[in-house]
Amino acid sequence: DQQVKQNSPSLSVQEGRISILNCDYTNSMFDYFLWYKKYPAEGPTFLISISSIKDKNEDGRFTVFLNKSAKHLSLHIVPSQPGDSAVYFCAVDNYGQNFVFGPGTRLSVLP
Amino acid sequence: EAQVTQNPRYLITVTGKKLTVTCSQNMNHEYMSWYRQDPGLGLRQIYYSMNVEVTDKGDVPEGYKVSRKEKRNFPLILESPSPNQTSLYFCASRGGGSSYEQYFGPGTRLTVT
Numbered sequence: 435d436q437q438v439k440q441n442s443p444s445l446s447v448q449e450g451r452i453s454i455l456n457c458d459y460t461n462s463m464f465d466y467f468l469w470y471k472k473y474p475a476e477g478p479t480f481l482i483s484i485s486s487i488k489d490k491n492e493d494g495r496f497t498v499f500l501n502k503s504a505k506h507l508s509l510h511i512v513p514s515q516p517g518d519s520a521v522y523f524c525a526v527d528n529y530g531q532n533f534v535f536g537p538g539t540r541l542s543v544l545p
Numbered sequence: 546e547a548q549v550t551q552n553p554r555y556l557i558t559v560t561g562k563k564l565t566v567t568c569s570q571n572m573n574h575e576y577m578s579w580y581r582q583d584p585g586l587g588l589r590q591i592y593y594s595m596n597v598e599v600t601d602k603g604d605v606p607e608g609y610k611v612s613r614k615e616k617r618n619f620p621l622i623l624e625s626p627s628p629n630q631t632s633l634y635f636c637a638s639r640g641g642g643s644s645y646e647q648y649f650g651p652g653t654r655l656t657v658t
Binding site for chain 1: 549578585586587589590595603637645646648652
């Protein structure tokens with residue numbers, strides 16, 4: 435059973451609008467959450483993270499929200515740009531040892 | 546330039562022929578890890594290493610071996626590859642302390658026929 439779920443395999447948004455990518459996890463003991471972006475033929479690159487003691491972290495156009503009671507986090511991209519088109523992976527850090535990634539959401543930002 | 550390198554980038558082999566995928570990082574990171582990426586399954590961790598001579602199984606270790614004899618290198622070994630190991634493989638490293646960010650290599654696409 436997947437511990438980290440991204441239920442939307444793909445998402446399309448118009449340039450300039452908001453992109454919202456969602457992630458759900460099963461283990462309430464997870465304490466650190468990350469988002470990675472992946473372009474074709476490249477390795478994933480770190481985007482933004484959040485600790486379980488926070489409910490929001492912002493970095494420029496990217497904001498991650500954490501709802502611990504719902505075991506849900508989301509990534510907001512505002513405004514979306516064509517260069518944001520990529521696969522986005524949600525990941526949890528299991529106490530600095532192993533990492534668990536979600537299956538990914540392919541974001542397409544249409545010009 | 547800080548980076549994680551993997552070799553080869555592409556490999557086609559036959560069932561049962563032992564192979565090694567090398568991984569090297571130049572950031573003096575203690576933590577290194579191997580993942581495989583498959584459609585619909587995302588990235589799944591194969592093995593990880595917290596430091597030299599310390600390795601642990603991830604979620605999908607069957608059919609793989611690793612070694613960590615020195616800090617910068619973390620090779621992935623397939624003793625007897627099978628077609629279900631056809632996948633895209635990524636090596637990653639991470640610094641210590643409060644840094645949770647992993648740096649990924651460019652990937653190795655392996656096909657086992």
